Amino acid sequence: ETGVTQSPTHLIKTRGQQVTLRCSSQSGHNTVSWYQQALGQGPQFIFQYYREEENGRGNFPPRFSGLQFPNYSSELNVNALELDDSALYLCASSGGWGADTQYFGPGTRLTVL
Amino acid sequence: DQQVKQNSPSLSVQEGRISILNCDYTNSMFDYFLWYKKYPAEGPTFLISISSIKDKNEDGRFTVFLNKSAKHLSLHIVPSQPGDSAVYFCAVASGSARQLTFGSGTQLTVLP
Numbered sequence: 474e475t476g477v478t479q480s481p482t483h484l485i486k487t488r489g490q491q492v493t494l495r496c497s498s499q500s501g502h503n504t505v506s507w508y509q510q511a512l513g514q515g516p517q518f519i520f521q522y523y524r525e526e527e528n529g530r531g532n533f534p535p536r537f538s539g540l541q542f543p544n545y546s547s548e549l550n551v552n553a554l555e556l557d558d559s560a561l562y563l564c565a566s567s568g569g570w571g572a573d574t575q576y577f578g579p580g581t582r583l584t585v586l
Numbered sequence: 587d588q589q590v591k592q593n594s595p596s597l598s599v600q601e602g603r604i605s606i607l608n609c610d611y612t613n614s615m616f617d618y619f620l621w622y623k624k625y626p627a628e629g630p631t632f633l634i635s636i637s638s639i640k641d642k643n644e645d646g647r648f649t650v651f652l653n654k655s656a657k658h659l660s661l662h663i664v665p666s667q668p669g670d671s672a673v674y675f676c677a678v679a680s681g682s683a684r685q686l687t688f689g690s691g692t693q694l695t696v697l698p
Contacts, residue, residue: 477629506685515590515675515688516630529683563629565686573618573679575686577629 475500477566477578485584486554494549494581496564504528504568505547506575507539510561522547551583559585589613590678592689600697605663607692609676614657618679620686621650621661623672630675634661666696 478497504523508516518531522541536552565575591610599605617638622630636643636650643650649662673693677686
């Protein structure tokens with residue numbers, strides 16, 4: 474069974490740029506959620522995708538957007554990067570709409586200068 | 587306002603003893619609770635969960651207790667091992683997306 478994978482591992486961008494982060498869900502999982510973890514805090518929910526549709530969204534501005542593909546992999550896009558966007562971005566997959574337990578990937582560390 | 591609180595940023599215990607990590611929540615409608623463990627430079631790893639219809643769930647050395655009247659859950663690790671040293675997060679699953687709301691974490695250090 475293949476776990477959740479994310480790419481890239483680390484990324485450095487400058488303020489105002491755009492970034493795309495990628496995630497492959499665990500085999501058999503069709504739901505992907507994205508979280509942002511700032512230093513010293515717990516992860517915060519950004520949004521979830523189920524069957525290529527956004528299924529829920531946390532308190533993040535529209536410049537955070539996403540996609541899910543037919544193979545259930547997903548992308549997180551962030552436009553007009555701000556310094557406060559520097560964080561660990563985590564992708565989690567689960568076994569379907571309404572599934573309670575989510576399994577996380579290793580994360581992408583984004584630094585905005 | 588924080589819906590899930592872990593009031594102890596850190597905890598140190600001796601190897602072989604019990605580790606007790608605590609978590610409080612505010613919403614009595616929450617019905618599913620989880621604990622995750624996180625090592626540096628890795629994503630959170632799912633440890634154990636409990637539904638609100640239960641008050642205890644065990645998995646090997648890990649036991650989660652839920653006290654609904656106090657809106658409190660705890661994770662017991664017995665016996666503690668040095669490899670258990672990590673940040674532990676409690677989380678609740680809620681909403682139609684079953685999104686996870688996390689506490690701020692407790693750094694557990696198990697001393698040999």
